[in-house]
Amino acid sequence: MREIKYRGRGINGEWHYGLLTELKRNYMRIEKGHYISNSSGLPFAYHVRPETVGQYTGLKDKNRKEAYHKDIVEFEGFLYSIEWDEKRTGFYLADLVYLDDPDSEEHKIGSCISESLIRGNPFEHPHLLEGRDET
Structure with a gap:
């Protein structure tokens, strides 16, 4: 079974690797959008541009x-x-x-x-x- 992970380019231009979450609406202080996080998940996640997201x-x-x-x-x-x-x-x-x-x-x-x-x-x-x- 292959490892499931994603890559996405952040707003600042850096690449982030890990789990993908898509927030369809604002959640507490986090705005809606696509986020790449490590195993800890939100709030330890990076906002990424959705068009750059790719699966491994x-x-x-x-x-x-x-x-x-x-x-x-x-x-x-x-x-x-x-x-x-x-x-x-x-x-x-x-x-x-x-x-x-x-x-x-x-x-x-x-x-x-x-x-x-x-x-x-x-x-x-x-x-x-x-x-x-x-x-």
Whole structure:
């Protein structure tokens, strides 16, 4: 079973890692929004920008760097973004899919990621996606 954790960029630009909480309305002195916290939870949490939140895939690149949803990965000379497929409840990279079922034929993304390099994410390195066909 893969570890469930998230990454999000705070209002001040720093990255935070841990558990994700979304407050749909103000709670005491805490304003609504997305928060990343450690195991202690609120109030020990960081307010993060919701568009930057990404879940850990449970996989690491060839340098053992953790791969998160929305990361930009270089594999065999091409750049891909790690995305989430809601219908299949799995992460995918181009036409390769990682499902929670490790026996699936489509589990190949695990080896793809382990042979690739994470180049960054679109929030710190938007130039990596320039010229990419966004459909």
